Structure formats: C-alpha cells, structure tokens
Amino acid sequence: WKELSGCQKVTRMECDFSSAITEYYDTHHVRIRAERREEVSPWSSIFEMIPYCIAQIGPPEIELQSTNGVIKIKVSPPEAKMWINPLNFKYNLVIWENSSSAEFRSLSIFPTDIIDDLAPDTTYCLKVQATIPLDLKEGLFSPIHCVKTTHKAVNDLVCATNVSIFALNMKFHLHWNNQYKQHVSYNVQYLMGYLKKLYDDYSMKWLNVPRCENITDTQCNFSSIITATSGFYYLRVQTMSEYNKSCLSDEVKVDPLITNEIGPPDVKLDISDVLLHIQISPPGASESDFMRDYYEFSYRILYWKNSSNNEEEIKMKEIKQTIGTVSDLTPSTLYCVKVQAFSELYNKSSHYSKEECIKTPGDKILPLIILATFITALIAVCLVATTLVFALYQAYSKIKYVFFPSCQPPLNIEHFGGQLFSSPYLPTAEELIENCSIIETIITEEVNQIDFKDYKHSKQSSRDSGNYSNDDDTSGSKVSGERVEKEIV
Amino acid sequence: IMNALGLIQIGLVLLCTTTISSLQCNHLPLQQRKVIKNSLQLLDKMGKKFPRQCLREKMSFRFPEQVLNPGQKEIVKVAIEEIFQHIFYIFSKNVTLAAWNGIALEQFQNGLYQQIEQLEACVVKKQTHYFQSKEVNRLKLKKYFQKIDCFLKDKQHNLCSWEISRAEMRRCLQLIDKVVRKL
Numbered sequence: 001w002k003e004l005s006g007c008q009k010v011t012r013m014e015c016d017f018s019s020a021i022t023e024y025y026d027t028h029h030v031r032i033r034a035e036r037r038e039e040v041s042p043w044s045s046i047f048e049m050i051p052y053c054i055a056q057i058g059p060p061e062i063e064l065q066s067t068n069g070v071i072k073i074k075v076s077p078p079e080a081k082m083w084i085n086p087l088n089f090k091y092n093l094v095i096w097e098n099s100s101s102a103e104f105r106s107l108s109i110f111p112t113d114i115i116d117d118l119a120p121d122t123t124y125c126l127k128v129q130a131t132i133p134l135d136l137k138e139g140l141f142s143p144i145h146c147v148k149t150t151h152k153a154v155n156d157l158v159c160a161t162n163v164s165i166f167a168l169n170m171k172f173h174l175h176w177n178n179q180y181k182q183h184v185s186y187n188v189q190y191l192m193g194y195l196k197k198l199y200d201d202y203s204m205k206w207l208n209v210p211r212c213e214n215i216t217d218t219q220c221n222f223s224s225i226i227t228a229t230s231g232f233y234y235l236r237v238q239t240m241s242e243y244n245k246s247c248l249s250d251e252v253k254v255d256p257l258i259t260n261e262i263g264p265p266d267v268k269l270d271i272s273d274v275l276l277h278i279q280i281s282p283p284g285a286s287e288s289d290f291m292r293d294y295y296e297f298s299y300r301i302l303y304w305k306n307s308s309n310n311e312e313e314i315k316m317k318e319i320k321q322t323i324g325t326v327s328d329l330t331p332s333t334l335y336c337v338k339v340q341a342f343s344e345l346y347n348k349s350s351h352y353s354k355e356e357c358i359k360t361p362g363d364k365i366l367p368l369i370i371l372a373t374f375i376t377a378l379i380a381v382c383l384v385a386t387t388l389v390f391a392l393y394q395a396y397s398k399i400k401y402v403f404f405p406s407c408q409p410p411l412n413i414e415h416f417g418g419q420l421f422s423s424p425y426l427p428t429a430e431e432l433i434e435n436c437s438i439i440e441t442i443i444t445e446e447v448n449q450i451d452f453k454d455y456k457h458s459k460q461s462s463r464d465s466g467n468y469s470n471d472d473d474t475s476g477s478k479v480s481g482e483r484v485e486k487e488i489v
Numbered sequence: 490i491m492n493a494l495g496l497i498q499i500g501l502v503l504l505c506t507t508t509i510s511s512l513q514c515n516h517l518p519l520q521q522r523k524v525i526k527n528s529l530q531l532l533d534k535m536g537k538k539f540p541r542q543c544l545r546e547k548m549s550f551r552f553p554e555q556v557l558n559p560g561q562k563e564i565v566k567v568a569i570e571e572i573f574q575h576i577f578y579i580f581s582k583n584v585t586l587a588a589w590n591g592i593a594l595e596q597f598q599n600g601l602y603q604q605i606e607q608l609e610a611c612v613v614k615k616q617t618h619y620f621q622s623k624e625v626n627r628l629k630l631k632k633y634f635q636k637i638d639c640f641l642k643d644k645q646h647n648l649c650s651w652e653i654s655r656a657e658m659r660r661c662l663q664l665i666d667k668v669v670r671k672l
Contacts, residue, residue: 024631024635025628025631025632025635050628052628052631053624084631084634084635085578085634086578087577087578087581088578090609133609134570134571134574134609134612135627192595192598192599193599193602194602194603197577197602198581227596229524229527229600230527230595230599230600231596231599231600231601231602231603232599232603255603293523294523296519345516345519345520346516346520
C-alpha cells in the first residue's frame with residue numbers, strides 16, 4: 001500500500017490523483033480513512049479499479065469552415081496519455097438545423113471531413129464525440145458549434161457529375177458527365193483510403209492517375225493503380241476550364257474486390273461416348289490467376305437438350321473444379337450448355353457464358369463396324385501368314401530331301417559299295433546278279449523266324465500287361481538267331 | 490455508479506448502432522487469410538534483413554499469446570481487430586529514419602486499414618457481455634503495445650528501434666495468420 005499523492009490530508013470529499021497513475025491497464029486497489037488530529041478511522045472497504053476502464057473520453061476539439069455550400073470539419077483528438085492510440089477513435093457527429101422542428105442526424109466522420117448534402121444559406125448546429133468502438137467507450141460531446149452554410153458557387157457548372165465506376169475482370173474504368181463541354185480538360189486523381197483515417201492533412205496526398213492527366217475524354221482506365229489486397233481508394237475528377245478555373249467532382253470509393261464485376265467464364269465442350277466433358281476457363285484467366293485466387297470461384301452449369309419442341313427441362317449442376325462431366329446422355333441428341341461463375345466469399349456472380357452446343361454420337365453401330373473390320377483384318381492376316389509359312393516349309397523340306405537326304409539304306413545291302421549311294425536313282429545292273437544267290441540262302445532261314453514272330457504275336461494277344469519285358473526276352477533270342485544266320489552266309 | 494455508467498454506455502452504443510450494410514461476416518476469416526499473407530509479404534518487402542547491429546538492443550516484449558486462443562470466435566476477432574489497429578498506428582508514425590520502401594509501406598497500411606474497417610462492421614454488431622469477461626487479456630494486449638510505443642519514443646524512432654518493432658509486428662501477424670486458419 002502506497003500513499004496516493006494528491007489525496008493526502010484532503011479536507012474536501014474529493015481529490016485528484018491523476019499524477020499518481022502511470023499504469024493504465026493494471027488493477028488498482030484504493031482505500032481511504034479519515035483522520036482527526038491523532039485519531040484515525042479504520043480503513044474503508046477496498047475500491048478496485050482499472051484506470052483505462054473507468055476513464056471517460058473527453059470532448060474533442062473541432063474547427064469548422066463553411067465554404068461553397070458545405071461544411072468542412074477538422075477534429076483533434078482529446079489529449080491524454082491514457083489514449084496512446086488516437087487512431088482508435090471513431091468520431092460521431094450529430095447535426096441538426098437550427099430551427100424549431102429539427103431532426104437530429106448522426107453520422108460517423110473522419111478527423112478531416114466534409115459534410116455535404118446540406119441546404120444552402122441555413123444555420124446548422126453540430127457536436128462531436130470520440131468513441132472507441134472496440135472497448136464500448138463513448139466520450140463526452142464537444143460543445144455545440146453553429147455555422148451557416150453559404151450558397152453554392154456558379155463555378156460548379158464546370159464540375160464533372162455522375163462519376164461512376166465500371167469494373168470487369170479487374171479492369172477498372174471511371175466514367176463521368178459534363179454539361180459544359182467546351183475547352184475543358186480533366187485530371188483524374190486518386191487517394192489511398194487509409195490516409196483519411198490519419199490526422200494529417202491529406203489534401204496534398206491526392207495523386208494523378210497515370211495516363212489520365214489533361215485528357216478530354218470523359219473516361220479513364222485506372223487499373224494501373226489497383227492492386228487487389230492493398231485496400232480501397234477514393235477517386236475524383238478535376239475539371240480544368242479556360243482561365244485556369246478548376247473544380248473538383250464528388251469522390252467515389254473503390255474497394256477492388258467488391259466493386260469489381262466478374263465476367264462470364266469460357267466454356268469448351270468435349271464428348272466421348274457416354275460422357276459430356278465441360279472444360280471451364282475461370283474469368284480473367286487469360287491475364288492472371290489472380291481473380292481465381294481471391295474469389296475462390298464455384299461454377300453453376302446449366303444444360304439441356306436442344307430439340308425442336310422446347311419442352312426440355314433445364315438441369316443444373318454446381319461444381320468447384322474447372323472440369324465438369326455430365327452422364328446419362330441420350331445418343332444422337334444436341335446438348336447445349338452455359339456456365340456461370342460465382343464467388344461465395346464475396347457474394348458475387350457473373351453473367352452466364354455463351355451457349356455452347358454439341359451433339360452426342362449415334363447408336364452403337366459405328367463401334368460394331370469398327371470391331372468387325374478389325375476382326376476381319378486380323379483373320380485375313382492370320383490366313384495369309386499361315387499360308388506363307390506352310391509354303392515356305394514345303395519348299396524347305398523338298399529342297400532338303402533332294403539335296404541333303406537323311407535316310408539310310410538297309411544294313412543287308414550296305415556292303416555293295418559306297419558309289420551306289422551317291423546317286424540312288426541311277427540303275428545298277430551288275431550288282432543285281434550277285435544279289436540273286438545271297439537272297440536264296442536267307443529265305444530258308446527266314447521261315448524259322450516267321451514262326452517265332454507268330455509265336456510272339458500269339459503270346460502278345462493272350463497277355464495284357466508286362467508285354468515289354470517278355471518281348472525283350474523273345475527279341476533277344478531272335479537277334480541271336482539272326483546273327484547265327486549271318487555267319488553262315 | 491461505475492458499473493451503472495458502464496451499462497449505460499453499452500446501452501447507448503447498442504441503441505445508437507445504425508444499420509450496417511450486410512457484409513460477409515461469415516466469410517471474413519477466409520478473406521482475411523489472403524490479406525494477412527499479403528501484409529506479411531509487404532512487411533518483408535519494406536526493408537532489408539534485420540541488421541546485425543540491432544541485435545544488441547533487442548528487447549523481449551512478451552506478446553500475450555493467450556489472447557489469440559481460438560476458444561470463442563468473437564473474442565478472437567475482437568483481439569485481432571485490436572492488434573490490427575495498434576499495428577496500423579505504429580506504422581503511421583514518423584518512419585523516415587527507417588528508410589523503408591515507401592510504396593510497400595503505403596500498401597501495407599492501406600491493406601491493414603481495409604481489414605480494420607471490415608472487422609469493425611462485423612465485430613461491433615455482436616459485442617455484448619463477451620467483452621467484459623475476457624477483458625484481462627485485452628488489457629495485457631494494450632500493455633504490450635504501450636511498451637512498444639514507449640520503446641520507440643525512448644529510442645527517438647531510430648533505425649534499430651524501427652527494425653525491432655517491425656520484427657515484432659511480423660511475429661504478431663504470423664500468430665494471427667495461424668489463428669485465422671482455424672477460425
């Protein structure tokens with residue numbers, strides 16, 4: 001507990017301890033007791049407070065200037081160390097006509113502002129309070145100031161009127177009218193929005209829009225000064241007539257992403273057998289992906305069958321991607337599509353694109369024809385190939401047979417001499433004579449062998465299994481029989 | 490008496506609140522995300538890398554991070570607006586000694602101000618008793634910015650004090666960026 005300076009030995013029932021407060025955001029506890037000579041009362045209950053919260057905002061200072069049918073006002077913030085951020089203040093102006101049946105009008109103003117839409121040659125009274133909206137604080141009103149408006153100068157005939165903005169796909173154009181068309185040139189100026197919030201005089205901070213200086217056309221393309229996320233701007237037109245007279249038009253406010261209109265997207269259609277593919281190019285895609293990034297487009301697709309009787313219902317589909325597909329199509333029909341881009345984020349939508357139409361292919365005949373043709377071709381190729389291979393094989397085997405024979409003559413005529421087998425088709429009369437005598441002896445022995453063969457066969461027929469082992473035995477004996485014959489020869 | 494006065498104040502504000510045009514208050518966080526990203530880029534573009542010689546003077550300001558706890562949306566939105574307002578104020582002061590890129594600074598301020606305006610319209614509408622309960626964190630926030638303000642004044646807005654403040658504000662924006670993604 002410390003002594004509160006400014007509240008020591010006070011005789012009145014109030015004291016000022018402002019100087020003792022330095023920490024505006026800390027909780028302070030205050031207690032008080034009474035003293036009389038040597039006696040002291042007990043301490044009162046503790047009074048808890050946070051300086052910032054209980055402090056009231058004082059009245060602001062205002063300067064007024066009445067010119068040209070409007071009232072120019074300049075507000076200075078209430079001075080206090082407590083209010084470290086004077087830009088926190090939002091000023092609330094209350095204005096009324098100084099007549100009996102006066103209506104109070106309340107509006108929010110900037111520190112330097114102009115109050116127009118007032119009747120000329122009338123006395124108005126006004127008062128201003130500073131508020132901190134975030135802290136729900138409302139300050140005290142300034143004293144009431146009354147001022148009389150002047151009449152509007154004739155000069156205003158020169159001024160540009162109907163200043164309006166046309167913005168499509170982030171291309172911004174300013175248009176205005178002027179009754180007085182002779183010998184005038186225009187200067188379009190812009191001001192960054194935040195400058196109005198500051199207490200400094202911003203009248204010198206208006207800048208000329210490039211390529212819109214000293215022009216005679218009543219329109220200006222000011223896209224060059226706009227960058228999407230750099231907040232909003234004010235625009236005005238300065239008209240300069242001969243004799244160096246100039247006049248400033250009303251201001252218009254441009255909030256790029258909000259003022260901008262979204263153009264329709266580009267649509268390309270593609271059809272496969274059962275699906276219609278819709279390719280969408282987002283609006284403004286040709287220049288940059290910028291709009292797409294900020295608006296986060298979704299697309300609304302309308303599609304319908306374009307037949308002679310216009311009773312076909314229009315179907316709708318919403319997608320987030322840039323490719324949409326439509327299924328359940330009827331063949332040989334003309335389908336038409338149009339697409340709209342919309343941004344849920346900014347609650348904006350474009351116009352519908354141009355209609356694009358495409359016809360679905362016919363029935364399944366064409367694919368069948370293709371299939372049939374393919375199969376036929378396949379078969380034909382196979383046939384040709386097979387024939388070719390077969391012919392080649394035949395030729396090969398014939399050639400091999402003629403020029404490279406592989407068969408061996410029987411063993412019993414082998415010893416007739418080598419020259420016999422060099423050309424088997426040539427007649428060999430001499431060897432025949434010798435053969436006669438040998439054949440005779442062989443025949444007599446063969447008769448016995450035939451018996452053996454018959455026996456062998458009968459043996460085979462009577463038995464089903466184990467033939468081979470038995471056969472080997474018999475054939476073995478047979479061979480030995482043959483060998484015996486040979487020796488005799 | 491103090492409480493009554495406070496209640497009257499609140500009552501007056503609610504009474505005097507004029508009809509505000511319907512802004513996309515629901516979509517504000519989504520819009521904000523892009524703007525904050527852009528603001529961070531501009532903040533970097535404004536000056537060069539943090540100068541080595543200023544490291545000695547670096548102070549710990551202790552930003553009250555709990556104020557951005559994504560508990561209740563409305564409270565966080567109020568906190569974000571307060572932070573934006575303070576940042577806007579800091580950068581509106583005499584920055585000539587910092588020798589920053591003037592265009593980047595202007596665009597940064599303009600973007601920030603647009604956000605403040607949008608938030609104001611959305612937040613003020615809904616403020617009721619929420620404000621009272623979470624006042625402690627908001628006061629800590631005000632203290633934090635007061636510290637930075639005093640720091641700048643003490644150093645007479647020299648280059649190092651500006652660079653330190655810029656780094657600090659960058660941190661604030663990054664924290665906001667994180668929170669806004671969750672909103």
